[in-house]
Structure formats: C-alpha cells, structure tokens
C-alpha cells in the first residue's frame with residue numbers, strides 16, 4: 001500500500017517474482033476496505049495523504065478480522081522516534097526505501113513463515129475445539145442413554161413384580177408421579193424429584209417374596225399370612241440393598257419405609273416422625289391415596305371426596321402433616337395424573 005503508483009508497481013513486481021500473490025492499493029481507505037483474514041502480510045508506506053501509515057496500522061489492529069496480519073512499514077524515515085511510533089501502532093517490522101530486493105525477501109519470508117505457524121496453531125485449536133464439542137455431545141448422549149436404561153430397567157423390574165396383579169397395572173405409574181409431585185412441592189431439587197419418580201415404582205418389589213396364595217387371596221388374611229405380607233418391605237430392601245447408585249439407595253429406603261406411620265404405629269420399624277426417611281413419608285401419602293381411589297380385589301374404588309376425608313383423618317397419625325397438606329393442596333395436579341394413568 002503506497003500513494004505512489006510507481007512504488008506499487010515496483011513492490012508488486014518484486015513480490016510476484018518471489019512467488020507471492022500481491023495486491024496493491026494507493027490509499028489507506030481502499031486498502032482497509034479490501035483487507036480481510038485471507039491476507040497474510042501488509043506492506044505499508046508511512047507518509048501518505050489523508051490517512052498516514054500509523055493510522056492505518058491502528059485500524060488494521062482494531063479489526064478482529066485483520067488483527068493478526070503481520071505488517072511491514074516501508075519508510076524513508078530512519079528516525080528512532082518514528083519507528084517507535086510504528087511499533088506502538090502495531091507494525092512488526094520495517095524496510096527502508098529504496099527497497100533492497102534481498103532485504104525484502106528475507107523480511108517477508110520470515111513474517112510469512114510466522115503467520116503460517118500462527119494459522120496452523122489456530123486451525124489446530126479450532127479442530128480441537130470442534131473435537132471436544134463433538135466428544136462432549138457424544139458423552140452426554142451416552143450418559144443420558146445409560147440413565148434412561150437404568151430408569152427403564154427398574155421400572156420394568158417393578159412392573160414384573162406387579163405382573164401377577166392386573167388391578168395394579170397403572171398403580172406404580174400413578175403412585176410414582178404422585179411421589180414426584182409431593183417431592184417437587186416439598187422443594188426438592190429437580191434431580192431429586194427425578195430420582196424419586198424413578199425409585200418409587202420399586203416400593204413393593206418385595207412382594208416377589210410373598211406367595212401368590214397370600215398375595216392374591218380375596219377377603220381377609222389370617223394372622224400368619226398377614227405377618228408374612230408385612231415382611232414385603234424387608235424383602236424389597238434386601239433385593240435393593242448395598243447399591244452404589246443413588247437411585248437404588250433411594251429405592252431401598254422407599255421399599256423399607258413406605259408402610260411406616262408418622263405416629264410410630266407402622267411397620268416394619270415402628271419409626272415415627274422425621275425418623276422415617278423423607279422418601280418413605282412421601283411414598284406413604286402417594287401409595288395410600290392411590291390404593292383408596294383404585295379398585296382392589298377386596299374393595300371398590302372410593303370417591304375422591306371420601307378418599308380425601310380418609311387421608312385427612314390420617315393427618316399426623318398415619319401421614320406427615322406437611323407432606324399430606326402439600327398433596328391435598330395440589331388436587332388439580334393429582335387428578336391430572338390420575339386421569340393420565342387410568343387402569
């Protein structure tokens with residue numbers, strides 16, 4: 001870039017013979033207009049009308065597109081002060097006029113090599129960045145698959161335990177969504193709500209250990225039969241015990257404690273109040289409400305009103321009062337779940 005057409009012609013000729021592809025401009029504004037990231041080097045005159053070389057260099061350095069292009073100032077000035085000014089503006093090197101062919105060759109080659117290295121590094125960084133993004137995406141997808149697989153597996157396992165009993169086909173679905181609703185309203189994190197949703201289907205998994213003759217018996221159970229039936233929390237906890245995963249640890253807790261009662265009259269531990277794990281207390285509310293509002297071999301489904309009354313009667317005796325209130329205060333959501341998973 002030079003305001004003298006003769007100088008442009010001369011430099012272009014020299015550069016072309018060195019094997020470079022050179023473009024000339026005879027004022028700073030035109031040069032700035034065409035300059036973009038595809039250029040590898042700028043040779044700029046210092047003394048020019050309108051915009052001088054220093055000003056132009058500052059413009060090149062301000063533009064993110066051209067910020068890294070090496071700049072050689074071609075100058076008749078040899079004063080130290082002007083060179084410092086050029087460096088301050090952002091120039092990388094100097095060539096004095098009249099231009100010496102060898103000097104031009106050495107300086108352009110050195111800066112173009114540097115630029116090529118810089119471009120390599122940038123390309124590598126971009127590739128690396130892209131690769132990291134792709135891998136992260138793959139990893140995330142795999143993790144999601146794994147999580148879904150474990151959720152699906154426990155749901156199917158829970159389904160297998162209920163398989164014998166048609167009346168409870170949708171019970172585990174409704175019950176787990178009721179649990180998630182209470183967990184959400186109790187202020188648990190999104191992650192915990194999701195865990196409760198997927199852990200609660202296994203609350204009755206221990207029924208696998210109860211003989212069909214007892215499990216499917218119409219009418220009341222004898223004392224011994226009832227004694228065995230009451231061991232299903234313990235059986236379930238045993239099936240789910242000693243897991244390293246949070247999902248199964250919560251499932252174990254739910255299986256073991258979903259028949260505990262707030263006043264200590266439940267089973268198998270006779271735990272009371274907050275000694276009953278939160279997930280067990282949540283599950284108790286959800287489980288009983290669904291049992292009341294569903295048809296069972298030994299009873300017809302109660303109406304919503306009657307079921308709510310029975311639940312209220314158990315406030316503070318069977319159920320954690322706070323959790324029961326959260327459940328009953330969100331009846332619209334409860335009924336929406338009930339509608340969604342009809343038997």
Ligand SMILES: [Fe+2]
Pocket residue numbers: 203204232258259
């Ligand atoms: Fe149960």
